[in-house]
Amino acid sequence: MTDSVNTRELILGILMEVTKEGSYSHLVIRSVLDKYQYLEKKERAFITRVSEGTIQYMIELDYIINRFSKVKVNKMKPVIRNILRMSVYQLKYMDSVPDSAVCNEAVKLAKRKGFGSLSGFVNGVLRNISRNLSSITYPDGQKDQIQYLSVHYSMPEWIVKQWINDYGMERTVSVLQAFLQEAPVTIRTNLLKITPEALEMRLKEEGVTTEKIVCADMPELNYAFMISGFDHLNALESFREGLFYVQDVSSMMVAETVDPVKDSYIMDVCAAPGGKSVHLAEKLGGTGMVEARDLTDYKTDLIRQNIARHQLSNMRAVQMDATVLDEASIGKADVVIADLPCSGLGVMRRKTDIKYKMTLQTEQELVSLQRKMLETVCQYVKAGGTLLYSTCTMDKMENEDNVTWFLKQHPQFELVKMQQIFPQKTYGDGFFLAKLQKKA
Known part of the structure; x- marks a missing residue:
């Protein structure tokens, strides 16, 4: 362990922020890893795995704890609850950590956080679980x-x-x-700067393992790779130079489906951080213009950073609310990308806490927001132009039902293509897209 930094204490802090403060897990973990970049790769990997794993398996972990504790999880003090969760995750899913070390470190952590009086409780519950882990009885799949x-x-x-x-x-x-599979890191070659073959060689020189992406549900993406074997992206010179963009393979299908014509004016109404917009700008080959819009300064600044890193002259960031009609844009766009706020249930490998934050009521509220946005932004499509609606979820209310509703409300549009992409075991998030064309 690096001097004065207790990795388990950092993990507990991450879990507290996510479960008590409601922060998003991927942002909290990234923030901690950025702050402690000087930690050894092994320690950073331990922080990531235990944090993500504990959140990913929280329902099962709580079930196990409740089988061995008289005090149920929801009645425990938040610090104790999260110490037990992260410890049970290590006991069940990490053979590299001895059970005795897990229990001892949990007791030390409880004392360090001011709960010395409960250290015996923590020790007792964990040692009981450790002894009986292989004989835990789970719910009967036949009965429920x-x-x-x-x-x-x-x-x-x-x-x-x-x-x-x-x-x-x-x-x-x-x-x-x-x-429950680890989310892969997939990248897309910046074809304006380098060929896929040259990028692959460059990455190998930097010690990165690359793998081609082949999926029966998608066209061949010869510019895309899965990468592994690196510490963090900013350490790669090829990333800093903008030779590739990190993007899930499913979301690459937006630009593939649009397949824009040179000199097109494309408007992406909810664009941050800008991956799909950058992809479209690159596909335009330096021609036309991609106007990437989003609601806040923070989000538009993320877009500007990506424009700068990829040195794109045919893309700009604009701060604008997609629910408010911009009369100056009516009938101006060849393509409107409406990748709208959604429940995010397709990206739970990367944002593991979404499943605990989302509710059926929230989904229904999102459907109303999506329809309001579609009503607004469809007016920007010129005659003969394209509206591409997409979400990163698998909820039919937000996807197929919204498209059916939209076509009834707007007969001037016709459906060209609709696809629900399901998450793959090895790569690809859950994703939905519908390509709609405005009649000439």
């Missing part, structure tokens, strides 16, 4: 399939029910399995 799937895959019951209703049992189990 929903509870079984919820605990086994750490997914809230309401989401499991919704997916079974929408997609059936086989597809639901496949999706649940995929979400």
Whole structure:
């Protein structure tokens, strides 16, 4: 362990911010790793794995703790609850950490955080779990399939029910399995600066392992790779030079589906941080213009950073509210990208806490927001132009139902293509897109 930095204390701090303060896990973890970049790679990997794993498996971890503790998880003090969660995760999923070390470190951490009087309780619960971990009884899948799937895959019951209703049992189990796999890092070559072959060689020189992406559900993306074996992106000169963009393979399908014509004027109404806009600007080959809009200074600044890093002259960032009609833009765009705020249930491998924050009521509220935005931004599409609606979720209310509603309200548009992409075990998030064309 690096001098004066206790990695388990950092992990506990991450868990407290996520579970008590409501912060987003991926942002908190990134912030901690950025602050402690000087830690050894092994320590950074430990922080990431235990933090993400504890959040990912929280429903199962709470179930296990409740089997061995007279005080139920929801009645515990938040610090103790999270010390137990992160410790049980290590006991169950990390063979590299001896059980005795997990228990001892948990006791030390409880004392360090001012809960010495509860250190005996922590020790007792963890040692009991450690002794009996292989004989824990889980919910009976024959008697209560929903509870079984919820605990086994750490997914809230309401989401499991919704997916079974929408997609059936086989597809639901496949999706649940995929979400417990590690999220891959996928990148897209900046074709304006380098060829895929040259980028692959450059990455290998920097010690990065690359792998081609082949998926039956998608066209061949010869410019995309999965990468691994690196510490952090900013340490790669090729990343700093803007030779590639980190983007999930499913979201690459937006630009692929639009397949823009040179000199097009494209408007992306909810663009931050700008990955899809950058992709479209590159596809235009330096021609036309991609106007990447978003609501706040912070978000538009993220877009500007990406424009600068990729040195794009045919892309600009504009601060604008997608729910408010911009009369000056009516009928001006060849393409409008409406990648709208959604429940995010397709990206739970990368944003593991979304499943605990989202509710059915929130989903319904998002549907109303999405429809309001679509009503507004569809007016920017010129005759013969394209509206591309997309979300990073698998909720039919937000996806197919919204498209059906939109077409009824706007008969001047016709559906060209609609696709629900499901998360793959090895790569690709859950994603939805619908390409709509405005009649000439």
